[in-house]
Amino acid sequence: MEAATETTVPVGTVMVGGKTYMHDAKGHLVPIEAIKPADKLQDETVRKIIGHARDLSAQIGRFKEHTFDDLSSFEALLAQDYGATKGGAKGNKTFLTFDGLMKVSVQVADMIDFGAELQIAKSLIDECLTEWSADSRTEIRSIISRAFNVEKEGQINRAEIFMLLRLDIEDERWQRAMDAIRDAMRVIGSKTYVRCYQRASQDAPWEAVTIDLAKA
Numbered sequence: 001m002e003a004a005t006e007t008t009v010p011v012g013t014v015m016v017g018g019k020t021y022m023h024d025a026k027g028h029l030v031p032i033e034a035i036k037p038a039d040k041l042q043d044e045t046v047r048k049i050i051g052h053a054r055d056l057s058a059q060i061g062r063f064k065e066h067t068f069d070d071l072s073s074f075e076a077l078l079a080q081d082y083g084a085t086k087g088g089a090k091g092n093k094t095f096l097t098f099d100g101l102m103k104v105s106v107q108v109a110d111m112i113d114f115g116a117e118l119q120i121a122k123s124l125i126d127e128c129l130t131e132w133s134a135d136s137r138t139e140i141r142s143i144i145s146r147a148f149n150v151e152k153e154g155q156i157n158r159a160e161i162f163m164l165l166r167l168d169i170e171d172e173r174w175q176r177a178m179d180a181i182r183d184a185m186r187v188i189g190s191k192t193y194v195r196c197y198q199r200a201s202q203d204a205p206w207e208a209v210t211i212d213l214a215k216a
Contacts, residue, residue, distance in 0.1 A: 012043055060211065067194050071095065071106065100202050105195045110187045114156065117184035122148055124177035125164075140167060 013020050013032060021029040022043070032040070074095070093106040125144055132141075147160035165178055196209040 011047055064194065067104070071104070101200075102198045103196075103206070105197065107193045107195065108190050109193065111189040111191060112158065113186045113188045114161070114181075114184040115186055117180045118156070118161075121177040121180035121184065124173045124180065128169075128171055128174050128177070140169070143167070 010020070013022050014029070015021075016029065020032040022032055022035060022040075024030050071093075092108060095104045095106075096102070129141065129144065143160055143163050147157050147164055161181060165181060169175075196211075197206040198209060199206050
């Protein structure tokens with residue numbers, strides 16, 4: 001008796017009643033013979049790219065996990081030998097090869113949100129703007145406009161808010177506004193980044209080992 005042969009169904013297709021179909025964007029089944037060759041080729045190409053992307057994403061995830069495990073193991077050994085850990089401000093750390101040509105940098109960045117005090121700061125800043133002449137401090141006005149221009153998802157422009165804090169303005173209301181901004185800051189968490197660098201010689205500039213596809 002011959003073994004039953006297994007029918008291979010092409011990726012992205014389904015068999016119904018012995019006929020081959022593909023789902024369209026609305027979820028409807030469309031006979032494969034009714035689909036344009038260009039659309040089938042596009043489907044195949046996208047599935048191939050996504051397949052590679054999923055594999056790469058999983059590989060990067062494993063790389064990150066192994067990296068933290070390796071660094072943690074090294075630090076544990078360091079603590080055992082010297083009774084201390086390697087670290088810098090806010091947990092930032094740098095690990096170097098003996099020849100100084102490669103380094104791994106671990107950086108911890110605070111995730112900051114703003115409380116209700118920010119609206120008080122905006123009111124005080126508006127008072128300053130009202131009294132300043134229309135043609136004066138145009139650069140400052142531009143920064144203020146960008147700082148309080150709500151971005152997507154209702155988030156303010158944090159980079160421009162921090163820019164306001166660096167401005168040297170002696171107006172007493174401005175100073176109170178800056179105090180309100182500082183009081184409004186809330187650290188809601190942190191995110192750890194690992195960055196790898198290399199250089200050709202000890203006096204050469206560091207070059208990042210690119211992992212981000214958008215920067216490759």
